Amino acid sequence: MLSDGGPVYDSVLEAVGATPLVRLRRIVPDGGAPVWVKTEWANPGGSVKDRAALNMVLDAERSGALTPGGTIVEGTSGNTGIGLAMVAAARGYRAVFVVPDRTTKEKIQLLKAYGAEVVPTPGLVPREDPRHVQQLAARIVAETPGAWLADQYGNRANPDVHEQTTGPEIWAQTGGRITHLVAGAGTGGTITGTGRYLQRTGGVTVVAADPESSRYGGGDGSPYFIEAVGHYLHPGTTTDTWPSVFDTSVPDRFERIGDGESLRTVRRLAREEGLLVGGSAGTAVAAALRVSATAGPDALVVAVLPDSGRIYLSKYFDDDWLTTLGFLDAPGGPLVRDRVGTYEPGLFVAPSTSTVASLITAVPPGTAVVPVVQPRRTDATTWSGPDVVGTIAVADLATLDPSAEVGAHAGPPPPAVGHGEGAAAARARIGDGPADAPVLVLVDGRAVTTTTRAALHT
Known part of the structure; x- marks a missing residue:
């Protein structure tokens, strides 16, 4: 229904979809293809996940999987839960969401504002761990009469809604001129459905924007700091299972974007384009800018935000x-980097599953304490901060069973400071401790070297 002032709806759920397309004006490279962005935060629940949430619920109602008075349950990093919470409130369902402990407090507050129940759980655990987001959500469903698991990772209604709505909207909004679609893949629903429609209709090139360490694009699966996109893999996971709704044949290629590039793009979008967006949007735009630079002025790039x-x-x-994670420099000095000085690439670490004997033979001369990390590829020169799980003193190695795993004897992880953090602020934040104890130094959230508390005082 329309009025002179714009659309008028009988329900908030009718406002899902038909989001604006906005052209980027100031950050597109000179001579590059124009870049337009699909502003999915304009959905009433604030994200692209509103589309999937509504479609999954309607599909479950039609099939009888969700009945009046039932409970909607999902494991979510936030946005799908927010969309489902909005739908649940509008249609009279109870809602329970399992969220990883790395989820922003704003998302958790939004879930509760809609009346949903929030169950926090550790985010960095193996998939088989009963505390894993999806495992815990499935258990809640099994124990709750009338519960329905939305299962955004395996529910075909997720990609289908993008094939039915998002793709056609972009095609119509660009008058069929779109040549490249850029989108991230979390569950893979958005890029699968939207990309499938645009490839079929106009032969559009589909580019998946992915965090650099995400498994989708070929990374090692180590933790990254951009929420709701990519695929993290805990080293203890037995089988690396990808969402069944993600059709990996749809993306023509992946653009792997480091966290630093994503977050700097996010801040540029706010300050130069007036667009306040999330981290996965920064990943998508950073990839779109790369595509723009090489696609030529006759191309038209659309990124889903x-x-x-x-x-x-x-x-x-x-x-x-x-600043504390090394993504930004503090305004004053001296900075941590001024105290650390130059360093050689290649942080020496001990994988937690390595043996004491192997560490004794490999430790560089003069090393007092070795960071212990989750076991990943051995050629890494930096390590994601959350992957550093402990420390072990070299002096203690001779007293240990040579065949024992290092992780079994590791102490707590060392404190971490940002490379561009003020040295005095960093020293005050990490508190007191042994002067020669190691302190991780982070650049873009990754440990590049170690220093000591004493060095921060010099």
């Missing part, structure tokens, strides 16, 4: 958070 930056104010727009 999943959500708003309003739900990431405590992270991506918090200067302190960014």
Whole structure:
């Protein structure tokens, strides 16, 4: 229904979809193809996941899987849960969501604002762990009469809604001129459905924007700091299972984007384009800018921006958070990098599953304490901060069983400081401790070297 002032709806759910397309004006490379962005935060629940949430619920109602008075359950990093919570409130369902503990507090507050119940759980655990997001959600469904698991990772209604709505919208909004679609893959629903439609209709090239360490694009699966995109793999996971809704034949190629590039793009979008968006949107735009630079002026690039930056104010727009992780420089000095000085690439670490004997023979001379990490590829020169799980003193090695695993004797992980953090602020933040104890130094969230508390005082 229309009025002179715009659309009028009988329900908030009718407002899902038909989001604006906006042209980027100031950050596109000179001579590059124009870049337009699909502003999915304009959905009433604030993200692209509103589309999938509504379609999954309607499909479950039609099939009888979800009945009046039932309970909607899902494991989610936030946005799908928010969309489902909105739908649940509008249609009279109870809602319970399992969220990883790395989820922003804004997302959790939004879930609760809609009346949903939130069950936090550790985010960095093997898939087989009963605390894993999906495992815990499935258990809640099994124990709750009338519960229905939305299962965004395996529910065909997720990609189908993008093939039915998002793809056709973009095609119509560009008058069929789109040549390249850029989108991230979390569950893979958005890029699968949207890309499938645009490839079939106009032969559009589909580019998947992926965090650099995500398994989708060939990374090692180590933790990254961009929420709701990519595929993390815990080293203890037995089988690396990808979402069944992600048709990996749809993307023509992947653009792997480091966290630093994503977050710097997010901040540029806010300050140069007036677009306040989330981290996965920064990943998509960073990839779109790369595509623009090589596609030529006759191409037309469209990037899907999943959500708003309003739900990431405590992270991506918090200067302190960014500085302590090495994404941003503090305004004053001296900085940590001034204390650390130059360093050689290649942080010496001990995988937690390596043996004491192998570490004794490999440790460089003069090393007092070795960081212990999750076992990943051996050629890495930097390590994701959350993958550093402990430390072990070299002096203690001779007293241990040579065949024992290093991880069994590791102490707590060392404190970490940002490369561009103020040295005095970093020293005060990590507190007191042995002067010669190791301190990780992070650049873009990855440990590049170690220093000591004493060095931060010099």
